[in-house]
Amino acid sequence: MSTQSAPPSEFVKALEDRLLEAAGDLSLLKEQLTQSQRLATIGTIAAVIAHEFNNILTPIISYSQYALQSAESEKPDAELIKKALSKSFAGATKAGRICTSMLGLARGESQTSTCLVQTIVDETLLVMARDPQKDGIALRVQVPPDLRVDADPVQLEQVLLNLLINARQAMTGKSGGSLTIKATAEDTEARICVSDTGSGIAEKNLPRIFDPFFTTKGTARRGEPRGTGLGLAICREIIEHHGGRIEVQSEVGRGTTFTVVLPRV
Numbered sequence: 350m351s352t353q354s355a356p357p358s359e360f361v362k363a364l365e366d367r368l369l370e371a372a373g374d375l376s377l378l379k380e381q382l383t384q385s386q387r388l389a390t391i392g393t394i395a396a397v398i399a400h401e402f403n404n405i406l407t408p409i410i411s412y413s414q415y416a417l418q419s420a421e422s423e424k425p426d427a428e429l430i431k432k433a434l435s436k437s438f439a440g441a442t443k444a445g446r447i448c449t450s451m452l453g454l455a456r457g458e459s460q461t462s463t464c465l466v467q468t469i470v471d472e473t474l475l476v477m478a479r480d481p482q483k484d485g486i487a488l489r490v491q492v493p494p495d496l497r498v499d500a501d502p503v504q505l506e507q508v509l510l511n512l513l514i515n516a517r518q519a520m521t522g523k524s525g526g527s528l529t530i531k532a533t534a535e536d537t538e539a540r541i542c543v544s545d546t547g548s549g550i551a552e553k554n555l556p557r558i559f560d561p562f563f564t565t566k567g568t569a570r571r572g573e574p575r576g577t578g579l580g581l582a583i584c585r586e587i588i589e590h591h592g593g594r595i596e597v598q599s600e601v602g603r604g605t606t607f608t609v610v611l612p613r614v
């Protein structure tokens with residue numbers, strides 16, 4: 350019968366030292382992880398604000414260009430200049446509000462109030478870069494005039510603007526199409542649908558479209574939209590923060606409908 354002798358004390362000592370060292374490394378790594386998670390959050394907020402600013406800056410730039418061109422022409426059109434300037438002013442004011450609102454969202458805060466869906470839709474259409482009709486897109490809006498939701502109006506407009514931009518981009522290259530915004534009141538829910546007759550979404554992509562940075566618009570061809578893949582991720586974040594959900598139905602070649610479902614007031 351053999352007896353097991355205790356390990357030599359220097360061996361135990363070396364093991365303890367290694368253990369201590371490893372524990373030190375671990376806490377350093379944990380600290381680094383927290384730091385990089387913080388940086389990732391800042392990175393995401395920056396990307397989100399840049400993305401939303403881009404949506405708003407595009408029309409501001411084109412309106413200011415109209416105003417400048419007219420002011421520098423032989424016959425400046427005071428009415429046109431005034432209209433273009435007031436549109437740019439409204440856009441720039443909105444950009445400021447978006448900044449505040451996105452920083453709030455990052456802290457988990459929203460400025461909710463009871464809003465008329467009709468007003469949200471009208472405000473969003475006002476800041477769209479181009480009138481859809483100018484691109485041969487028939488726009489239909491059907492919203493019950495008394496439909497109300499509890500929401501942060503700035504954030505809800507951002508959701509609609511992203512959905513409208515996607516819808517319009519899905520129809521570029523097609524000769525025209527139709528874009529429908531339809532809201533309905535169910536028992537406890539308000540449903541806002543944005544439908545287009547664009548390219549549709551391939552079934553294999555459907556589970557990924559809400560992922561941050563998922564985009565199929567990586568094209569470098571001129572005249573075709575490029576994407577960062579943040580639009581729908583922002584929409585989902587905002588809607589879920591409002592206690593709602595966003596759904597999609599799509600058929601390749603026929604079109605797509607996004608439905609935003611929010612609790613009704």
Ligand SMILES: Nc1ncnc2c1ncn2[C@@H]1O[C@H](COP(=O)(O)OP(=O)(O)OP(=O)(O)O)[C@@H](O)[C@H]1O
Nearest residue numbers: 515516519549558564565566576577578579580581
């Ligand atoms: N209405 C739509 N019709 C067809 N495909 C769509 C539609 N909306 C979204 N998609 C698909 O979902 C992807 C992700 O959309 P998302 O808005 O998140 O990003 P993006 O439009 O590509 O880029 P970004 O919005 O950041 O400019 C798109 O690249 C596209 O493939």
Ligand SMILES: [Mg+2]
Nearest residue numbers: 511515580581
């Ligand atoms: Mg988009």
